[in-house]
Amino acid sequence: MTVPGAFRLFVNGEVVSAQGYEYDNLYVHFFVELPAGNWSSPEFQQLSGITQTCTTKSLGMDKVAYFSYPFTFEASFLHEDESAEALPEWPVLYCEVLSLDFWQRYCVEGYGAAVLPATPGSHTLTVSTWRPVELGTVAELRRFFLGGSLELEDLSYVRIPGTFKGERLSRFGLRTETTGSVTFRLHCLQQSRAFMESSSLRRRMRSVLDRLEGFSQQSSVHNVLEAFRRARRRMQEARGSLPQDLVSPSGTVVS
Structure with a gap:
């Protein structure tokens, strides 16, 4: 159960x-960085991984x-200020x-990064990458024949x-391509008691609006019936003021 004020x-x-890469037999090293401060993850949780090596297909x-x-x-964020509506920072992949x-x-x-989606549901992220390079053909020949290249510490x-x-x-002086x-x-799920409270508040508000709408409809029907009664009363008063010889025995006016 999520503790009050926490977001999971x-x-x-x-x-x-x-x-789109130059060479074959690729593998990906990735990790998730949690912003410093109120973000945390369980001790047993691994926030990094390395894929298997795969050959490419055309x-x-x-x-x-x-x-x-x-x-x-999974990661957790603990709210310090309950009045804050948005999280200050979001984890980065x-x-x-x-x-x-x-x-x-x-x-x-190549290197790349993307901020994790801030909304729950299924998402597909395409992360564009770049790599640092050295000028000149010697560096490219070294990369091709000897292996290795410039890396970020x-x-x-x-x-x-x-x-x-x-x-x-x-980053002045850093040459990249x-x-x-x-x-x-990514399939993201978010959990917080604040969502339950907001949902309950929305349900209560919807119930109030429904009741108000019902009262409004009842009031409209009452107004129509009251107007009909007033019109009928005026018609009866008008008929009562007419001379008797203009009114037939059946109660209709003779033309």
Whole structure:
């Protein structure tokens, strides 16, 4: 049972595929970063994973590696201010795509990141990636024949690192190139007592509106009947004021 003031996020995810990369035999290293502060996860929970290595298949002009690698995790957010309507920050999914050659040497093919969906339900995320590069043909020859490439020491540098405390983060001098993309499929579930309270409040409000609508309908019918009675009374008074010779025995007016 979720404690009052807590918000729980459950994610059943899948690393679906990776496409558009230069080399074959791809695998993906990924992890979820929880914002510092009120976010937490169970001690036994793993927030990272590595897929199996997959060869690519030609799909049109691209080469696609299908992983279908499942993962799951949960996280909790504890509200300090109950009046706050939105969460200050949301967890981020980071990924690193690598390739493996015949000699078991790996090369970084791309880095990417995406904020997890803030709404429950099923979502498909396509994360575009990039990698740092060196200028000149020597670096590319080294990458092709010897393996290895420039790497980020901190994977969170793809966005704004959690350890960064300044006002401006400069990436001046970092040369990069766009590579391929990774597709994730996420099924998100959110749990909080606040949702139950909001739902109950909506039901109570709907009940009040229904009752008001019923009262309004009853009032309209009453007004119609009252107007009919007044019109009938005026008609009877008008008939009573007519001369008797103009009124037939049957009670109708003679023309």
